[in-house]
Amino acid sequence: MKKIGIVTALLLMILVLQAPRIALGLESPVLSTEELVEHSLTWDGETVAFEGEVLQDVMVRESGTWLNISDGNNTAMGVFIPVGTAVPAIEHTETYRTGGDVVRVTGVFHRACSQHQGETDIHVASLTVLVPGSDRSNPIHPLRFAWLAGLALLLALAVRVYYRKRPPTS
Amino acid sequence: MIRRVWKEDYKIIGFYTGRVTIGVGLLMIIPMMTSVVFREWAPVLDFAISMVLTLLVGYVLCVISRTRSTPGLTHAMAIAAGSWLIAMMLSGVPYMLSGHMKSFLDACFDTMSGFTTTGMYLIQDLDHVSQGLNMWRHLLTFVGGQGIVVLALTFLISSTGGAFKIMAGEGKEEKLEPNVRHIAVQIWRISIVYLAIGTAALAVVGMFEGIKPLQALFHGAYIFMSAWSTGGFAPYSQNILYYHSFPMEMVSIVFCILGSYNFALHYAVWTGNRKEMFRNIEIVSFCITVFTTFSLLAVALMQRGIYSDAVAFFRRAFFQLMSGHTTTGQQTIYSRTFVQEWGPFGMLAVTIAMAIGASAASTGGGFKGLRMGQVFKGVVNDVKKLLSPERAVVTTHYHHIHDNVVTDGVVKSAAVIIVLYVLIYLIGTLVGMAYGIPFHEALFESVSAGSNTGLSCGVTSASMPALLKVVYILQMWLGRLEFLSVFSLFGFIATGFRSMRRARAAV
Numbered sequence: 001m002k003k004i005g006i007v008t009a010l011l012l013m014i015l016v017l018q019a020p021r022i023a024l025g026l027e028s029p030v031l032s033t034e035e036l037v038e039h040s041l042t043w044d045g046e047t048v049a050f051e052g053e054v055l056q057d058v059m060v061r062e063s064g065t066w067l068n069i070s071d072g073n074n075t076a077m078g079v080f081i082p083v084g085t086a087v088p089a090i091e092h093t094e095t096y097r098t099g100g101d102v103v104r105v106t107g108v109f110h111r112a113c114s115q116h117q118g119e120t121d122i123h124v125a126s127l128t129v130l131v132p133g134s135d136r137s138n139p140i141h142p143l144r145f146a147w148l149a150g151l152a153l154l155l156a157l158a159v160r161v162y163y164r165k166r167p168p169t170s
Numbered sequence: 171m172i173r174r175v176w177k178e179d180y181k182i183i184g185f186y187t188g189r190v191t192i193g194v195g196l197l198m199i200i201p202m203m204t205s206v207v208f209r210e211w212a213p214v215l216d217f218a219i220s221m222v223l224t225l226l227v228g229y230v231l232c233v234i235s236r237t238r239s240t241p242g243l244t245h246a247m248a249i250a251a252g253s254w255l256i257a258m259m260l261s262g263v264p265y266m267l268s269g270h271m272k273s274f275l276d277a278c279f280d281t282m283s284g285f286t287t288t289g290m291y292l293i294q295d296l297d298h299v300s301q302g303l304n305m306w307r308h309l310l311t312f313v314g315g316q317g318i319v320v321l322a323l324t325f326l327i328s329s330t331g332g333a334f335k336i337m338a339g340e341g342k343e344e345k346l347e348p349n350v351r352h353i354a355v356q357i358w359r360i361s362i363v364y365l366a367i368g369t370a371a372l373a374v375v376g377m378f379e380g381i382k383p384l385q386a387l388f389h390g391a392y393i394f395m396s397a398w399s400t401g402g403f404a405p406y407s408q409n410i411l412y413y414h415s416f417p418m419e420m421v422s423i424v425f426c427i428l429g430s431y432n433f434a435l436h437y438a439v440w441t442g443n444r445k446e447m448f449r450n451i452e453i454v455s456f457c458i459t460v461f462t463t464f465s466l467l468a469v470a471l472m473q474r475g476i477y478s479d480a481v482a483f484f485r486r487a488f489f490q491l492m493s494g495h496t497t498t499g500q501q502t503i504y505s506r507t508f509v510q511e512w513g514p515f516g517m518l519a520v521t522i523a524m525a526i527g528a529s530a531a532s533t534g535g536g537f538k539g540l541r542m543g544q545v546f547k548g549v550v551n552d553v554k555k556l557l558s559p560e561r562a563v564v565t566t567h568y569h570h571i572h573d574n575v576v577t578d579g580v581v582k583s584a585a586v587i588i589v590l591y592v593l594i595y596l597i598g599t600l601v602g603m604a605y606g607i608p609f610h611e612a613l614f615e616s617v618s619a620g621s622n623t624g625l626s627c628g629v630t631s632a633s634m635p636a637l638l639k640v641v642y643i644l645q646m647w648l649g650r651l652e653f654l655s656v657f658s659l660f661g662f663i664a665t666g667f668r669s670m671r672r673a674r675a676a677v
Contacts (some may be wrong), residue, residue, distance in 0.1 A: 037504045040511065055297055055406060059380030059414065066380070066414045070297045074407040078414055096210050096300045111476075111511070118482030119414060120504060138212045138300075144219060144267075151222040158229035162236075 033075035040111035054100040092133025102131040175666040184235025190253035195224030205302030213302035216267035224260040247658030284310030286650035289402025289499035289624025308395040315399025315533030368394035397425035400534040402499025402624035409501040430496035430528035455539035467519035495523035497534040499624025508627040514610040524623040535622030541584035548581030620645040
């Protein structure tokens with residue numbers, strides 16, 4: 001009886017320790033734009049997860065809302081949130097001075113969406129804000145003022161020479 | 171016999187190139203003011219430095235080459251090609267200062283792509299660039315479409331002697347009016363009126379599609395400049411796909427088509443000659459080649475069964491084909507979709523459309539519909555001659571603004587330019603293949619660069635070999651200026667060296 005108790009306790013412990021891993025295994029894989037476009041046939045119609053920064057324009061339309069999510073250098077994916085899908089508010093979107101919210105969306109990937117006339121998109125089932133957006137620093141380099149002053153001085157000199165000296169006749 | 175190059179020749183080229191450079195410098199006020207509006211202070215400083223530097227180079231060129239002589243044809247060709255080269259380098263300075271470029275070569279690639287209305291880019295993290303830099307990118311393509319020399323002619327070059335030759339050097343050889351400055355003004359008037367209409371139309375569509383008003387206005391201006399100049403840039407990396415909007419695509423494609431038409435045709439229609447729209451050989455040629463290439467593409471895509479309905483087919487296939495044929499390069503699909511989904515046959519149809527391209531003296535690139543029509547009529551004329559009695563006088567006509575006779579000279583000139591285009595397409599393809607790129611992808615990208623289209627199947631990136639970047643830059647430059655100007659510049663440099671050697675030998 002004691003042995004059974006120990007084995008059961010061990011099994012329970014293993015189960016508790018492994019639970020997050022099992023849960024992750026059941027979750028949709030987080031994919032990149034590159035992976036989705038390169039292997040579009042493989043992922044077409046599958047539920048996938050996608051992470052990235054929300055780009056500037058949140059476009060609210062009759063049937064739902066369009067977001068564009070950037071997941072790297074010059075790669076982004078269009079994400080459609082159908083009307084009625086409960087998602088948290090997007091507080092920050094990308095601008096030159098603001099970083100957009102970093103979100104994780106889960107939804108069905110379409111290589112040529114029939115609802116949106118052939119678009120490559122993800123229809124969102126759930127959306128989570130991973131990191132809220134914040135101000136971005138765009139520092140001004142002080143040395144550049146010196147460059148500007150130096151070049152402006154030279155330009156003034158060149159303009160003065162140009163307009164003072166009369167052109168020779170041909 | 172090739173004539174010697176004298177000091178005065180260099181002065182003429184230097185002086186007029188300096189004037190055009192000053193024009194490019196003054197143009198930087200617009201992106202600088204855009205950055206002021208959006209309170210982007212670092213880009214304001216970057217544009218101030220770039221503007222002062224560009225003006226400095228322009229004025230120094232004018233001071234050291236001061237002359238009152240007017241340019242001849244050879245000078246004019248060299249001025250046009252040289253101005254584009256200097257403009258490419260100086261316009262790259264704000265790109266470099268923005269920190270979005272990996273190298274100066276990449277910056278030059280992007281500015282040459284902008285000026286030549288190609289639309290390929292190597293800029294890093296495009297989704298995070300400032301409004302000022304985005305304005306600069308689109309302004310380059312807008313000004314490049316009309317011609318930077320045309321811009322300089324309108325505002326800066328007071329003497330009009332020889333000016334028409336410079337203008338012809340950058341592919342604007344249509345004589346709309348007798349006075350060259352009036353021609354330049356007409357070209358700008360047509361473009362500015364369309365700019366106002368196009369920006370307003372696209373801004374309204376943008377607002378209806380959920381974009382905030384100020385953003386919609388700027389997006390409208392960017393997309394219009396990209397479409398009208400057949401450039402293909404967009405403020406975000408997804409290009410037109412960013413908007414997920416059928417109306418936006420439709421308005422944009424209308425301006426792509428209008429921008430691909432000959433300025434002489436626009437002028438004829440503006441001045442009341444509306445029949446020209448239906449008679450012009452370029453329009454006829456355009457309709458035939460669009461129909462043919464679209465049929466090919468339809469067969470290719472239907473075999474693969476990608477798009478489920480006619481609207482989807484129209485928004486993806488027809489839009490991409492028109493974008494390629496007008497040499498715009500706007501995309502409603504991802505670059506790699508061409509390779510992964512459309513396949514070699516579908517890509518070939520778009521490649522043919524890009525190779526043929528737009529109209530002569532338009533903002534577009536490629537062989538041009540006029541030349542296709544002239545060569546076709548030439549072949550028809552030869553066949554008619556073969557079938558006619560030996561003594562019969564056989565003439566064939568084509569209509570381009572006026573009725574013109576198809577002569578051997580016309581056909582030969584058109585055929586030579588077509589052969590040169592094919593040559594640069596092949597060279598780019600071979601260099602691409604030498605780096606291990608599959609044939610159909612290398613051909614697609616090379617034709618896109620040479621015809622100033624800008625559609626990409628994923629080959630163009632900052633990580634591609636430097637030699638390939640240089641080849642694409644040369645293709646864009648040669649394709650936009652239609653060879654003769656660039657050849658004249660090289661010829662001038664070579665003759666200059668030979669003259670120097672002879673002078674030394676004489677000493």
